[in-house]
Amino acid sequence: GAVVSQHPSWVICKSGTSVKIECRSLDFQATTMFWYRQFPKQSLMLMATSNEGSKATYEQGVEKDKFLINHASLTLSTLTVTSAHPEDSSFYICSPLDAYTQYFGPGTRLTVL
Amino acid sequence: QKEVEQNSGPLSVPEGAIASLNCTYSDRGSQSFFWYRQYSGKSPELIMFIYSNGDKEDGRFTAQLNKASQYVSLLIRDSQPSDSATYLCAAGSGNTGKLIFGQGTTLQVKP
Numbered sequence: 001g002a003v004v005s006q007h008p009s010w011v012i013c014k015s016g017t018s019v020k021i022e023c024r025s026l027d028f029q030a031t032t033m034f035w036y037r038q039f040p041k042q043s044l045m046l047m048a049t050s051n052e053g054s055k056a057t058y059e060q061g062v063e064k065d066k067f068l069i070n071h072a073s074l075t076l077s078t079l080t081v082t083s084a085h086p087e088d089s090s091f092y093i094c095s096p097l098d099a100y101t102q103y104f105g106p107g108t109r110l111t112v113l
Numbered sequence: 114q115k116e117v118e119q120n121s122g123p124l125s126v127p128e129g130a131i132a133s134l135n136c137t138y139s140d141r142g143s144q145s146f147f148w149y150r151q152y153s154g155k156s157p158e159l160i161m162f163i164y165s166n167g168d169k170e171d172g173r174f175t176a177q178l179n180k181a182s183q184y185v186s187l188l189i190r191d192s193q194p195s196d197s198a199t200y201l202c203a204a205g206s207g208n209t210g211k212l213i214f215g216q217g218t219t220l221q222v223k224p
């Protein structure tokens with residue numbers, strides 16, 4: 001299967017700070033990247049879809065000014081959680097698309113104090 | 114509203130038995146279907162995908178698709194305790210690669 005990395009794997013930050021999460025597809029080029037969020041014991045929630053070189057498309061209820069997505073290259077996408085608050089604490093997972101198959105990164109666990 | 118439905122479980126089977134996980138979907142336009150396994154605290158990993166009606170086998174795993182009934186299943190033969198996880202069924206939506214996920218079925222394989 002495809003190899004996807006995510007960094008950092010976990011992060012703890014103070015309320016009001018910004019956190020950047022990087023996602024890399026290591027052995028394929030991903031034109032499309034999906035970003036998910038998962039709260040404990042809940043299913044995946046799609047946050048946004050980004051295509052390389054274009055602005056991301058956000059799902060209903062997801063604030064685009066709070067969750068900044070950059071997909072500047074075919075192997076790197078970033079998600080920045082701006083002015084994080086405790087309710088943003090979650091498991092964030094990127095998912096690049098290879099052909100018509102989504103592969104998932106290992107996830108980033110964000111805890112906002 | 115496009116939906117994918119799964120029984121949340123838990124589904125409990127003894128070691129060595131066949132585990133049968135089921136999923137239904139509402140969008141008749143879906144053409145691709147995926148099964149992911151997610152261990153607690155980890156991200157999902159792809160087990161299988163299936164596009165055509167019928168069965169698709171890969172090792173101990175068999176995916177089954179019935180488009181007329183809008184039904185997808187995953188059979189795990191010779192279940193092992195290490196198979197204990199949440200299994201997510203997903204249906205492709207349109208041609209964007211976007212997936213609609215079910216809530217997941219928790220499988221417990223007891224030694």
